[in-house]
Amino acid sequence: MATYTNTWRNKAWMGWFLMQVPLIFFMDLLEFIWPAWAYEPVGAPLHAAYSVKQWYIQKYSDPIVQWSPETATGHDSWMGLFLYLEAFFLLPTVLYGVYRLVVQRRGTSATDELLFLVYALEVAFTTLICIYDTFYWDNAVYSAELKREMQLQLYGPWFLIPSIGAIDMASRILARVKAADAALGAKKSE
Template sequence: MSSTRHWLDKVYLVYFLIHLPVLFCVDLVPLYPTSLWVPPSSPFHFLYELRVYYINTYNDQFFAPPPATIPSFFPLFAFLELVFHLPVSLWAVRALFSGGLNGNAELLLLVYGIETALTTATCMYEAFLWDPAVVTAEQKVVLLGGLYGGYLAIAVLLTVDMYTRLLKRVNSLDTRKKIQ
């Protein structure tokens, strides 16, 4: 990786490298056929055990089994993880490893950052409203301040950074046009 590259690109690379296993091992698991990951004899049963650990540790009601009520927007957000986050994350890792970000990449990551910030903030708001008898204040602090909060912070940082980079490009083009 070039040392002249923007230092935040390294942060984004680490983020996307972490995000990919989280997608496959946590976020997208409900979309897999249950026969592949639920029965103890299934080839990916470790995903079931990881999910049980996650639910027991963080009490995240988005992933809890019934009687937890999943909000109507959450399946849409899971679908976005599959059709948008997964391809963008794979592409971003390749782009960040191979040569950095150009204007097209910055535009895509701006859209990614906005979408991720909005969906994460929506989930955080919903989690904030969870019944304290089900999810304690201490559990909410960990969920909102740590897990979801960190994810939101990276999404906002990415959004602001890509917007700033694109604005510099546009302003540079405007300046060149005025000189001509």
């Protein structure tokens, strides 16, 4: 029988997952999962999301957000892999997290904690790669101030929050391992 961990930290995870759903569907994967007629023309159902993304691109000229297979220059081919990871691992994990923590409200099982640990590590690591990539953006196009803003204010939270989440899930798993070891030790000493 599975045991579930209910803690105030589950509410933070709920908030994170609920925030991720629209960001993944309507920003990160907008052009990859929706047909152009659904977002490009004025009056289209998703045009507001498209407008926000275009505003972000115009303001920051972020090459990572503008990436497409057609615009790839070779050094940034990893971005395609990140989009596949987002579509086929992150999105299902986020939807499962919403189901588990918001709909079921049962807490996390050991299996959930392992899944959420891998999820948090993947988000933190891929974001760290994006932060690292900003150091190599053309200085003639991207000022040092803009790079710092991208690194600390825009990408930084997407590295820091999942890193804290990974520590949370690792500590939960470690607590389960210690409890299992203690139970096994007590059983052997009988």
